[in-house]
Amino acid sequence: MASWLLRRSVTAGRSSSSMSMAAVRLNTPPPPGRAYDVFINHRGADTRHTLARQLYDRLLQLSGGRVRPFLDNVSLRPGDRLVARIDEGISQCKVAVAIFSEGYLDSAFCLHELASLVEARKVIVPIFYGVKPSGLVLPPAVVESSALAPRDVERFRAALREASYTVGLTYDPATGDLAELVSAAANAVMKRIEETETSVQ
Incomplete structure (x- = not known):
């Protein structure tokens, strides 16, 4: 396991570092027994x-x-093996949504998830939330991180290139209507799910 993966942990409160996950919502357990679709x-x-x-x-x-849907702070429960559960969500999903935001590129875990989705040839709907596709470039701090192997850096770069050339939704938090974005994104995902289900029949 990559060393940077070991630094991400589920906490009972706020994230303890930029690599830490948010607290699990104990009052909203995921529906059990079915594979994740998104x-x-x-x-x-x-x-x-x-x-x-x-x-x-x-x-x-x-x-x-x-x-x-799989959303980490809702779908993960105390006692879950973090990496195993996230890998499960990635392997099971029919469609993925990648929300590229201002701090996204600083997170090796976000980049690992994206690379895993691309490598698994999943359908990905990108949302460019306050960023532009042309801005999907690894920052020097990530490239030079001693916690990342050269192979990880190349995986991340390849995944970002793939995402930047994929048609997605763009949104400006300063002027956009979030409700409209949510509706458009959900409709796009539902359409893609229907297409994948039809193609396997």
């Missing part, structure tokens, strides 16, 4: 309580609970 890849500090959570709720609402 994986929401996001930087928690930027969008956990806004776009990511609203998209999660909207997908449940639109599908009448038929679609099961």
Whole structure:
């Protein structure tokens, strides 16, 4: 396991570092027993309580609970093995949403999730939340990090290139309507799920 993976931990309160995960919501356990349909890849500090959570709720609402999204701070429960559960969500999903926000590129874990989704050839719907596709470039601090192997850096770069050339949704937090973005993103995801289900019939 990569050394940087070991630094991400589930805490009982606020994130203890930029690599730490948000507290698990104990009052909203995920529905058990079914595979995940959608994986929401996001930087928690930027969008956990806004776009990511609203998209999660909207997908449940639109599908009448038929679609099961994976959102880390909702879907993970105390006692879960962090990496194993996230890998499970990635491997099971039909469609992924990658929310690129201001702090996204600083998170090796976000980048690892994205690279895993690309390598698994998942359908990815990008959302450029206050950033531009042309801005998906690894910052020097990530490239030069002693915790990252050269192979990880190349994986991340390849995944970002793939995402930057994928048609997505753009949003300016200063002027945009978040409700409209959530609706557009949820509709795009539902359409992609329907297409994947039709293609395997």
